[in-house]
Amino acid sequence: MNKMNDSQKTALQADIYLLLFLGLLTLTAILMTASGHLLLNTIYMGLTVASILITYFWGIIPGLIENGLFIFAQGLVMIYLNMTQGPHIPLTLTFWLIVPLGLSFFVYQMTVKQQQLQRQNQQLRSSLIEQGAFDVQTKLRTMVAMVQDARVFIETNRRFKLPVTVGIIRIRYYDQLKSMMSDQQISVLLELTSDVMTATTRENDITYYLNEQVPTWGVLLFADEAGAQIALNRIRDAFNQKLKASAELGSLNISLISGAAQWDDSEMHDPYDLIDSAIKETEYDVGESN
Structure with missing residues (x-):
């Protein structure tokens, strides 16, 4: 401070x-x-x-x-x-x-x-x-920072009843794609996704890079689950547009999966419960690949 x-x-x-x-x-x-x-x-x-x-x-x-x-x-x-x-x-x-x-x-x-x-x-x-709160490659805050920030958001929820939701973005079939892509293409993909995350979200929404092994991006919002899903869809649309315009990635069949979970004081105890719930929701995203 x-x-x-x-x-x-x-x-x-x-x-x-x-x-x-x-x-x-x-x-x-x-x-x-x-x-x-x-x-x-x-x-x-x-x-x-x-x-x-x-x-x-x-x-x-x-x-x-x-x-x-x-x-x-x-x-x-x-x-x-x-x-x-x-x-x-x-x-x-x-x-x-x-x-x-x-x-x-x-x-x-x-x-x-x-x-x-x-x-x-x-x-x-x-x-x-x-402190492990900032990722050098993507220039985004990490899981460490998200947990710290989520505690503040949750406390705000308890005091002022503002809805708090975590949105998660992942790359569909990343393991299979990784075996077909060069290191340069992977780097471009991670950078493109990170840029879309920061450019598409609102100023009071905070974006994070949560997992390097399985690339996972998160966004922390003062919104309900439906509002968060609108934000995630906006991110996916922007990603698809950037992807088509990319010389390195435009020919590849790449799409995103997303999930969102809203803080529930009666069922969740700490920020990890909220983040894990949002990650779990990505498993149910069976939308069509683009």
Whole structure:
């Protein structure tokens, strides 16, 4: 939980620095219009963009060095113009002494926060993998995570009487298909099914990869059994469409079987009972292969 809070805080800080950057950029455009001197403003903007890029790619120290040289160059230009053409350069151009530093600083801070967020996300993913709650191949949560989440869903059911259902998806005749498919085709099949699961379910439905030996996907829903079956049928329809469009799998006769079970407080005692009941229901799915 702390890691998630840290990630949210870091993401918020990155957004704040982005807004500050855009705000200062807008202010710069206004000041450029108000100050006139198109040639100088164009040159200074080009040098400012160079400062931003140097800071972004090489860090704050090279960016500060470039900004220092930029400020020095501005001073020389002002002295030269005032000596040769008279003191007619307006003071409004002095904003260029501050703007490049501000833009470079905001870009640097935004980049640092984004890199920090990436590290936190990687650490969180590594932590989930170590705990057995995240499958590397399918990028889905595992049985360990599903049991933990199901306890929360079940407690919600007990308090607020919201129906809780587990839906299960398996590949029909997987053992026979496996002997006829290459490793590449199997990998594509697992990835395709996982992608369909995540893309087709609602945002508040959670998808899982439950078994690697007998590929089994699960979805945890706040819905009754009939509602869950509608969601499972939607997954199967989407799977059939993706399958037909797949160059590796389109010629194979592959289909899914599904089952759903709703939590029953009087007959079930823990999440395993709910999951096992849903898996059992897949054995009764005798729908036509597609």
